[in-house]
Amino acid sequence: MWPGADDRIGAPGRPSRAPRAPDGPVIGQTVGHDPSPPAVPERAISCAGLIRRVRSYDPNADTALIERAFEVARASHADQKRDNGEPYITHPLAVAGILAGLRLDVASICTGLLHDTVEDTGLKLPQLEAQFGPTVAALVDGVTKLTRLELQSDRTKQAENFRKLVLAMSRDIRVLIVKLADRLHNMRTLHYVKALDRRQRIAGETMDIYAPLAGRIGMDKVKTELQNLSFQELEPEHNATIQARLNYLRGQGADVIEEVRRELTRLCLEAGVPSVEVTGREKSSFSIWEKMQRRSIAFEQLSDIMAFRVLVPSKESCYIALGAVHSAYPVITGRFKDYISTPKANGYQSLHTGVTLREPRNQKIEVQIRTAEMHDVAENGVAAHWSYKGLGEGEEGTPKVKRLRWVQDLLEILENSQAPDEFLENTKLELYQDQVFCFSPKGQLIPLPRGATPVDFAYAVHSQIGDSCVGAKVNGRLMPLRHELQNGDQVEIMTARGGTPSPSWERFVVTGKARARIRRYVTAQQRETHVDAGRASLAKAFRQEGLDGSEKVLEAALKGMKCPTLADLYVSVGNGNLGPREVVQAAYPELRQAGRGPRMIPSLPPRSGPRQDAAGTSGMSLVGLGSGVATHFAGCCHPLPGDRIVGIVATGKGITVHTAGCQTLESFAATPERFIDIDWDYDAIARGSKVETHVGRISVIAANEPSILATLTNTASRHDGSVVNLKIVNRQLDFMEILIDVEVRDLRHLSSVIAGLRSAGGITQVERAKA
Incomplete structure (x- = not known):
């Protein structure tokens, strides 16, 4: 068999829809040494076994607290069953086992045992806090879903749950790690769920949200398994086809893998690397399918299905080993990447290169070179920092997340997004990132997704810089804001005081942070327009009735109109959701019963047509004019119903109607006798048989x-x-x-x-x- 056949956390891949017994949270078979903890089948883990695993990496762990958490979880879930018929306690115990495999602290292990108690049982958070302290209670609360939300759609509920998760993990990243362990075990047992639509919904959510999140905190093993399990459910036919091709290659290439492994080991030792460990692996089925889709190529055209990982003792040894590999094999152009000098945003460090084996094999392979510590961070991400103490701790031992810039970006998206669905969309943009690295003029490194523009760069530096961006220089040359940035570009953003985002930017930005900020500005502009229109409409409506329309009167009517603030009332009127007369009647309920008396104005002749323009006559719906007076709308200001208006008498031309703020009126300031006080006849407009335009x-x-x-x-x-x-x-x-x-x-x-x-x-x- 091909070594590393599954290359994911757990047991070898199950046939589509067939039950399987998953293993523990480490990668399966590889050739050579793998520094990951030993795999332990989840079903074999008892509370005693869990405690042994924790003591293996933390001899001073508070095991009594873990035992108490297990007993509370077992009692709380006593009457519940999983979809496979097993007692429910097997799930939290398996989640805690995954966390122990990642060498997490006692608080995280207890959270894994208790994570479903508040959501699915009668246990309350104050009870948890009393028994296990505020840290464990806060972690459990962060993982708990918002099950009682009465929202309009499953997608909105999903978005609201994710909003809560982002807020919780911004305070303590362990919330996300526990949530990923929970989702990982649920995906391993997804085949027991009978409803197809439910399985596909869970798999789709995992692929869209949780697998990318695992990647962003560097937990590559978890990400890979989540992707593969989701892929098996969402694309069973494609998965089966790829697995069949891989099975064939395993039979054909087992000897080649071992030969290349020995050859790489020999090359590195001869180059002076003091010790080296080489493992061989193959890409996961989802990773293969994704690359085939992205590049529109066939399976046979993939160059890195076969890959080798070289572990060396130091950073210097990485570059020595790289030189040995490049000296022995032809290098594939464009396949070298140095993530040691320029790490990924999630802390990943490694050297990647692609080479072609010598004749007669002539196969293309990928080689990854890193230290054992880099490998642990690459596989376990943030979780590895609990072993190496690289993340640091804040108050009361809470891990800091300030170094995780992407978490802060998600918080800004959360702040700027107007609706849950929009937040979910922008979050996906932020999570799916094939990165490029650009520099500010001062040398600050800014990681961005591929396809990013100077506007994305500006928002990545600071939201206010993005808002006020007016131009950009890339490598010293003035470039359009829609220019696509490349690796190593130096970007200088030009700003203007009082500058604002352009709605057109949304068409080419690729980061969720930039899109959320731009949409927030556009929404604010629309709201401002509606506020102004609504305020003007209400002022006219109250003035027409001869009633007080002050803000004090309107505030008293807010409750009846179901508007929380006065600004919301103006917006509802401005966008047409409420009519001005509805507001007048809400403020003065007596108008609903009392009939209105006749207005003391001359009657207006019937309209000859619906349209009124600058060539119109006294058929306009105006009050304050005499009968038969020729009237025109001014072509300079184009007054509309809702505007404050005045009339100007012109000899031989009748009356010209202007808006009250029209600049043309300044030319008539010396002849005030030519001004006539007029207004719109809103009643005539409302009861008109035809719409007046x-x-x-x-x-x-x-x-x-x-x-x-x-x-x-x-x-x-x-x-x-x-x-x-x-x-x-x-x-x-x-x-x-x-x-x-x-x-x-x-x-x-x-x-x-x-x-x-x-x-x-x-x-x-x-x-x-x-x-």
Whole structure:
């Protein structure tokens, strides 16, 4: 058999849907020495066996606390069964066994035993705290799911659970390690779950969230097994095909593996490396499938299915061994990576290289060279720091996580995301990272996902730098903000005081942190527009009724309108969820019963058509005019229902209607007698048999792209606006300024169109045009 046939935590891979008995938390067969702890079958672990394993790496462990945690867990789960019919206590005991295999501390082991007690039994957190202390209680609380949330979808519930996990692990990373051990055992026993949709949902969640999380804290063994188990469930046919091909290769290549292993050992010893240990392995089935999909290549074209790991005593020996390997075999171009001088964000260190074996074999292999300590960190990630004391401890022995920059990035995503689903989406962007490494002008190393842009770099340095970014220099040359960064690039971000994110950035950023921040700004801009529109609509509605519409009156009506704040009320009115008259009636309930008397204004003639523009007449829905007076809307400010308006008398032309803030009114300041106090007849507008439309003018700054005009018109149409005129007033190489006249019903409708345009791709700035 091919050595390292499964290369994952636990026993060899089971046939699809067939039961299996998983082993302990270490990689299976390899040729040569593997410094990982010995594998112990999970089912063979009792409480006594668990304690023996803990004492093997921590002779001073408080085993009495572990025994008490086991007894509490066994009593709490006494009447519960697993899907396979076994007593439920086998699950927390297996989770604790996985944590012991990772050499975790006593608090983590107790948490593994107790992690389901609060969620699935009658035990409460205060009881846990009284018996086991605040540390264990806090860890259990962090792992516990939010089972009682009444949310609208399973995906939202999943997102809320994950939000809680992120907050908990930001305080103590052991929460995540326990959660991963819990998920690992659940995946090992997933085949006992009868419902196919439930199995696939759990496997999909594991593949999307928990496997990447394991990778981000460097727990490669856990990540690999989670991926393989999920792959078996989600893609059983592809998995079976790859396994069949691997089985064939194992039969063909067993002798080659041992020959190459001995040859690598000899080369390193001859080069002066004092001691060396070489193991051979093969890639996991999921890793093979993923690479085939990403590169669109066949199984036979993969160059690194066969890989060798060389363990040497020191960092210097790593480079000596690398020189020996490169001297003996032809190097595959582009396959060398030095993660020792430039470690990955999760602390991973190793030298990777690809070489071709000499004739007659002519096979391509991958060689990884590292020290034993680097290997332990590579396999167990953060968990290895409990052995090497590299992570440090905070108050009361709580491990620090400040060095884990990605945890802080997840916290910023959590803060900036508006909805659970959005947080989950942006988190996935942050977790799936094939990294490049860039430098600031001061030499700070910034790891970024492949495909990252200067905007992603700016947000990685600091959120405020990202918000105020206006340009970037890459390796001393001015480059577009959408430029794709490469390994080793030096990036200088240019900022402007008062600068703001552009909604168009969302089209090319690749980090979840940047996307969440940009979306937060766009949402805030839309909210501001709706607040202004809602405030204006309510002021008009109250003034029309002759009633007090002050904030004190509105605050008294908030409860009845189910709005938590005054700003939320303005937003609801501005986006059309509430009508202004509904708010007036909520503030003055007597208006719902009392009929309104006739208004003391001249009656208006019936409208001849729905549209009103600058060439209109006194058929407009206005009050304060005499009968038969010719009236026009000003073409400079394009007033709309909802605007404060005034009339200007022009000899021989009747009355021209302007907005109260129109700059043209300054030219009439010397003749105040020409001003007429007029207003919209909102009652006539509301009871009109046809919808009255008006022309609103919008100023847009957009990217100079062939599809931008289609984007403008289609977006306006989606918001029930009709573009009647469009003029490009300034056109440059990368942007253009456009004036658009849109038929809308009122100010609120125009605000809706503006909000829609601001969120459209390729559009940088949208404002209502001013005279």
